[in-house]
Amino acid sequence: MSSSPLPVQGRNRAAIVAELRRLLPRLESVGAARALPFGLADFDAHLPQGGLTVGALHEVAPHQHGDTPATFGFLAALMARFAPSSRPVLLIAPAHVFAEHGRPHGHGLQHLGLDPARLILVETRNEKQALWAMEEALRSAVPAAVGGVVARLDLKASQRLQLTAGEAGLPLLLLRPAAAHVPAKWSPVRRQGHAPINEDASAAATRWRIGAAEAARDRFGLVTHTRWNVRLERCRNGRPGDWLVEFDHAAYRFSLAAALADPALSRGAGAPQFLRRTG
Amino acid sequence: MLAADVSGTPRVVAANAAAEADGIRIGETIADARAKSASPAESLQESLQVRAANPAADDAALRRLALWATRYTPAVAPFDEKSGADGLFLDIAGAAHLFGGEAKLLADLGERLARFGLPARLAAAATAGAAWALARFRTSTTILAAGEERAALAPLPIEALRLSSDTLRTLRRLGFRRVGALIDNPRAPFAARFERELLRRIDQALGCTGEPLNYILPPPVYHSLRYLMEPVAAQEAVVAIAQRLMCDIVHALARDGVGARTLRLALYRVDGGVQTLDIALTRGTRSAPHVARLIALKLERNGEISADTLDAGFGFEAVGLAVTTAERVDATQAELVDDGGTAGGDAQASERCAELIDGLAQRLGPGSVQRLAPVASHLPERAETAFAANAEGAVWAAPDAARPRPLLLFAQAEPAEVMAQVPEGPPRRFRWRGVLHAVAKAQGPERIAAEWWRSGTDAPTRDYYLVEDDAGRRFWLFREGLFARETTTPRWFVHGLFA
Numbered sequence: 001m002s003s004s005p006l007p008v009q010g011r012n013r014a015a016i017v018a019e020l021r022r023l024l025p026r027l028e029s030v031g032a033a034r035a036l037p038f039g040l041a042d043f044d045a046h047l048p049q050g051g052l053t054v055g056a057l058h059e060v061a062p063h064q065h066g067d068t069p070a071t072f073g074f075l076a077a078l079m080a081r082f083a084p085s086s087r088p089v090l091l092i093a094p095a096h097v098f099a100e101h102g103r104p105h106g107h108g109l110q111h112l113g114l115d116p117a118r119l120i121l122v123e124t125r126n127e128k129q130a131l132w133a134m135e136e137a138l139r140s141a142v143p144a145a146v147g148g149v150v151a152r153l154d155l156k157a158s159q160r161l162q163l164t165a166g167e168a169g170l171p172l173l174l175l176r177p178a179a180a181h182v183p184a185k186w187s188p189v190r191r192q193g194h195a196p197i198n199e200d201a202s203a204a205a206t207r208w209r210i211g212a213a214e215a216a217r218d219r220f221g222l223v224t225h226t227r228w229n230v231r232l233e234r235c236r237n238g239r240p241g242d243w244l245v246e247f248d249h250a251a252y253r254f255s256l257a258a259a260l261a262d263p264a265l266s267r268g269a270g271a272p273q274f275l276r277r278t279g
Numbered sequence: 280m281l282a283a284d285v286s287g288t289p290r291v292v293a294a295n296a297a298a299e300a301d302g303i304r305i306g307e308t309i310a311d312a313r314a315k316s317a318s319p320a321e322s323l324q325e326s327l328q329v330r331a332a333n334p335a336a337d338d339a340a341l342r343r344l345a346l347w348a349t350r351y352t353p354a355v356a357p358f359d360e361k362s363g364a365d366g367l368f369l370d371i372a373g374a375a376h377l378f379g380g381e382a383k384l385l386a387d388l389g390e391r392l393a394r395f396g397l398p399a400r401l402a403a404a405a406t407a408g409a410a411w412a413l414a415r416f417r418t419s420t421t422i423l424a425a426g427e428e429r430a431a432l433a434p435l436p437i438e439a440l441r442l443s444s445d446t447l448r449t450l451r452r453l454g455f456r457r458v459g460a461l462i463d464n465p466r467a468p469f470a471a472r473f474e475r476e477l478l479r480r481i482d483q484a485l486g487c488t489g490e491p492l493n494y495i496l497p498p499p500v501y502h503s504l505r506y507l508m509e510p511v512a513a514q515e516a517v518v519a520i521a522q523r524l525m526c527d528i529v530h531a532l533a534r535d536g537v538g539a540r541t542l543r544l545a546l547y548r549v550d551g552g553v554q555t556l557d558i559a560l561t562r563g564t565r566s567a568p569h570v571a572r573l574i575a576l577k578l579e580r581n582g583e584i585s586a587d588t589l590d591a592g593f594g595f596e597a598v599g600l601a602v603t604t605a606e607r608v609d610a611t612q613a614e615l616v617d618d619g620g621t622a623g624g625d626a627q628a629s630e631r632c633a634e635l636i637d638g639l640a641q642r643l644g645p646g647s648v649q650r651l652a653p654v655a656s657h658l659p660e661r662a663e664t665a666f667a668a669n670a671e672g673a674v675w676a677a678p679d680a681a682r683p684r685p686l687l688l689f690a691q692a693e694p695a696e697v698m699a700q701v702p703e704g705p706p707r708r709f710r711w712r713g714v715l716h717a718v719a720k721a722q723g724p725e726r727i728a729a730e731w732w733r734s735g736t737d738a739p740t741r742d743y744y745l746v747e748d749d750a751g752r753r754f755w756l757f758r759e760g761l762f763a764r765e766t767t768t769p770r771w772f773v774h775g776l777f778a
Contacts, residue, residue, distance in 0.1 A: 137635060
């Protein structure tokens with residue numbers, strides 16, 4: 001600590017709170033963590049340090065079971081943004097996930113900005129091995145980002161992964177798939193059409209929930225840009241939010257579709273050049 | 280029959296017994312040979328088979344045979360060009376007694392070669408020259424006692440001395456037919472007229488001067504074996520011993536500039552059984568801790584498959600580590616400060632990547648760590664392959680914006696029940712995996728025809744549609760079979776999912 005603590009008698013409440021606010025983030029995080037901004041002022045305002053913390057665990061979950069490909073697309077776009085260097089990117093998943101949802105297709109990944117030459121696919125037999133592989137990959141400090149698909153994750157395992165990612169300074173992006181929707185007459189508990197949501201306690205830095213959204217089309221009706229409903233559910237030292245995000249294939253950039261955006265955003269002539277509004 | 284182009288026309292270089300029975304001789308042209316072998320009943324092609332001579336392959340095969348022959352003696356030399364390049368010298372000076380005598384050794388060698396399908400002529404003598412001559416010009420296997428070279432060589436023709444063709448021609452013109460004539464005459468006139476080669480060869484054949492032979496060097500073997508004072512059964516102990524064995528081998532590897540690519544760990548049990556563990560790496564390594572770590576991971580994986588990681592019995596009394604494949608590894612300059620992201624640490628980064636891939640592959644099993652490579656094929660399921668990962672990736676071309684491809688692709692397209700306008704309308708509603716989707720927008724069709732050059736029959740054409748349902752989810756459907764041209768009931772499938 002750079003400054004000496006104030007004597008107890010002279011402090012008032014506001015000063016104590018200000019001191020704590022200054023000290024706590026430093027005590028909690030492992031050094032000055034780097035953050036990768038999205039390039040969208042609205043987004044980055046909700047995230048701590050103005051962007052996604054690089055050395056941390058981030059969880060992405062689909063809104064419903066059918067939104068899993070959209071969630072995986074968001075994950076792939078995020079992985080592509082982290083360190084656009086030639087370092088490899090690992091994707092670790094148990095084999096049954098590929099059997100259920102399909103295997104990542106290299107030509108499709110190119111449209112999301114992830115160079116398939118950088119991708120290393122690791123297929124494991126079960127989730128325990130997948131967690132081990134993720135830890136190994138993080139500790140080796142070889143990849144630029146590690147992505148994984150894990151359905152069940154308890155608090156201890158997630159804390160361990162968060163610590164390992166923090167020490168290595170690499171992002172770990174986890175996809176938490178929802179269980180398939182069971183028809184009402186088979187399930188013991190009637191559900192309202194939503195898949196059971198993973199509400200386990202987790203030590204992740206941010207939790208996102210992604211839903212599919214209609215794509216932006218041009219005047220011929222051809223898909224130009226993918227869109228997702230992105231909700232930041234939980235964020236450590238940040239604020240939750242809800243957006244409709246559009247992903248630019250050509251420029252590999254995110255931008256906001258203004259449908260759910262803040263009305264304050266529609267003003268702002270001084271916005272930087274890379275921000276585009278739609279609608 | 281082998282042919283090679285000599286002086287402009289293809290000539291016969293080698294012929295088998297059947298060809299020689301027909302009267303074909305080495306050195307004549309192929310046209311003459313065909314004429315001799317053609318019989319009125321058969322066609323030309325069937326009776327005579329001519330292949331191009333491949334001297335490089337012959338040399339390689341001879342070298343391999345020489346390596347095999349080191350089972351008899353470590354000193355084996357293949358014939359060089361002057362001696363005909365079609366045989367081997369074996370120096371059996373101290374090795375004959377191991378096989379029960381020279382006769383038995385020759386008999387064994389001849390039998391094994393015959394089993395390979397290589398009829399051979401063998402001879403043993405006190406000098407290399409005499410042995411060569413006897414093998415060439417005597418029909419049966421001969422063993423010559425020391426001191427009898429003069430008598431044995433005398434009746435042989437002068438080709439038995441391995442002289443150059445010019446010398447041979449001159450000698451024939453002068454009237455010398457047999458070696459005996461050369462040996463009996465005084466030496467001085469020969470020294471005056473011919474090069475020293477003639478006298479050297481005579482002396483070598485008779486044993487007056489030595490003949491240096493170019494023995495082949497067998498490829499180096501890197502292995503290390505340790506006998507333990509007490510039998511060992513614990514996994515950690517085995518891994519620690521393996522690391523020390525690797526440290527022993529590293530010196531030899533570094534001296535030769537190679538790294539180990541595949542290794543075999545042999546564990547010898549007290550009761551006589553042997554257990555082996557094979558480790559494969561993505562690139563050659565000289566790092567002992569890395570190899571030890573891979574062995575530990577492999578044992579863990581074995582422990583997962585079968586209940587017992589190491590079936591040690593009463594313990595292991597000896598542990599051996601051998602390098603089964605070695606690969607050239609260039610020494611790289613290590614960085615003083617390991618800063619992961621800089622370009623200077625590129626070689627180190629790719630080495631660490633190889634180590635990570637090795638570790639994952641050992642623990643998770645072969646085929647679990649893969650990279651994708653593009654394949655030039657129209658069919659989407661064939662447009663890429665997965666190969667076992669190494670430190671480098673394949674090169675991909677830029678994507679085509681006009682041809683959208685899904686993010687997730689099914690290996691087998693799943694059938695769907697689709698309602699669409701006949702004959703070529705886009706889908707309106709479809710049921711897939713038990714869920715009904717109503718199509719809001721459909722983009723397409725992209726027509727991908729089957730690869731007619733691959734399959735004999737015509738596989739049906741596919742029309743791909745990128746459909747989006749009410750919820751905003753995008754699917755890649757295709758209709759298989761053109762209505763009324765290929766089939767009356769086209770089927771629909773879901774092939775992939777878009778982000």
